[in-house]
Amino acid sequence: MNMIEAKEITYKYPDGTKALHGVNFNVEKGKIVALLGPNGAGKSTLFLHFNGIIEPSSGQINIANEPLKYSKSALHKARQKVGIVFQNPDDQLFAPTVREDVAFGPMNMGLSGKEVDDRVSNSLEKVGMGGFEDKAPHHLSGGQKKRVAIAGILAMEPQIMVLDEPTSGLDPKGASQILKLLYDLNKEGMTIIISTHDVDMVPIYADKIYIISSGEIIKEGKPHIVFGDVKTIRNANLRLPRIAHLMEILKKEDKLLFSEEYPLTIGEARRSLLEYIDGVKEDK
Numbered sequence: 001m002n003m004i005e006a007k008e009i010t011y012k013y014p015d016g017t018k019a020l021h022g023v024n025f026n027v028e029k030g031k032i033v034a035l036l037g038p039n040g041a042g043k044s045t046l047f048l049h050f051n052g053i054i055e056p057s058s059g060q061i062n063i064a065n066e067p068l069k070y071s072k073s074a075l076h077k078a079r080q081k082v083g084i085v086f087q088n089p090d091d092q093l094f095a096p097t098v099r100e101d102v103a104f105g106p107m108n109m110g111l112s113g114k115e116v117d118d119r120v121s122n123s124l125e126k127v128g129m130g131g132f133e134d135k136a137p138h139h140l141s142g143g144q145k146k147r148v149a150i151a152g153i154l155a156m157e158p159q160i161m162v163l164d165e166p167t168s169g170l171d172p173k174g175a176s177q178i179l180k181l182l183y184d185l186n187k188e189g190m191t192i193i194i195s196t197h198d199v200d201m202v203p204i205y206a207d208k209i210y211i212i213s214s215g216e217i218i219k220e221g222k223p224h225i226v227f228g229d230v231k232t233i234r235n236a237n238l239r240l241p242r243i244a245h246l247m248e249i250l251k252k253e254d255k256l257l258f259s260e261e262y263p264l265t266i267g268e269a270r271r272s273l274l275e276y277i278d279g280v281k282e283d284k
């Protein structure tokens with residue numbers, strides 16, 4: 001089943017900027033899907049459609065096969081299913097303390113005080129921000145704000161979590177921690193949609209990748225298919241994962257002979273290289 005389906009979405013901002021041109025985007029239940037694209041391509045604009053923060057100029061959004069409606073009550077329901085973590089945490093954090101900020105969503109869902117408290121402490125713990133409950137969000141560092149913003153959506157336990165560049169501004173350990181958390185949530189059944197510029201991480205977790213450029217989807221598919229189309233990747237001002245780039249160079253220099261697909265991750269490269277080394281030993 002498709003949890004999110006964008007059908008022929010076109011969007012024009014009030015100032016006349018045409019940000020999306022007939023975008024189709026499908027996310028199956030239980031998958032992790034990544035959206036890659038250069039600055040200004042339309043990633044954030046597309047994401048804001050997924051729970052009705054903006055309404056398409058034309059086209060349709062379906063959530064779990066139901067067309068999204070834009071009445072207040074329908075939007076309230078949609079936002080319990082689809083949680084969006086904004087690119088800029090300052091657009092999301094507003095309460096005087098971290099605790100109140102993270103509690104806002106679950107409280108709005110009418111949960112008991114005890115349940116809200118539990119969810120607040122669990123979510124903050126999961127993003128590594130336990131102990132910051134009484135701090136003012138605007139006194140946090142950029143990366144800390146990002147984590148609290150993620151905790152706020154996590155606390156609502158949405159079926160679908162949409163994260164607009166969740167790891168930008170995080171230190172390497174913090175970024176891995178958040179990706180590991182998303183990976184674990186996905187294993188528990190959550191459907192996850194991420195926009196990112198981090199092409200090295202994408203093949204590790206994404207089931208499917210979409211590439212957007214100038215408001216149009218120009219490529220979609222499994223990581224090996226998408227990164228196999230090197231020309232499209234580079235034309236869209238993106239790059240290959242470093243590992244794949246190294247393999248591309250070695251192959252061009254006739255140093256290594258790989259079958260059709262470049263390894264994209266350290267794990268895949270390790271396997272390919274070990275197979276290659278074993279092959280060389282056998283030839284001797």
Ligand SMILES: Nc1ncnc2c1ncn2[C@@H]1O[C@H](COP(=O)(O)OP(=O)(O)OP(=O)(O)O)[C@@H](O)[C@H]1O
Binds near residue numbers: 015
């Ligand atoms: N509020 C707005 N009013 C007018 N134009 C906007 C607005 N927000 C975004 N745009 C324009 O819409 C286009 C898509 O922007 P969007 O923010 O969706 O890109 P993005 O892919 O998220 O980029 P980035 O990687 O920088 O976050 C850009 O041309 C941008 O200038």
Ligand SMILES: [Mg+2]
Binds near residue numbers: 164
């Ligand atoms: Mg953006």
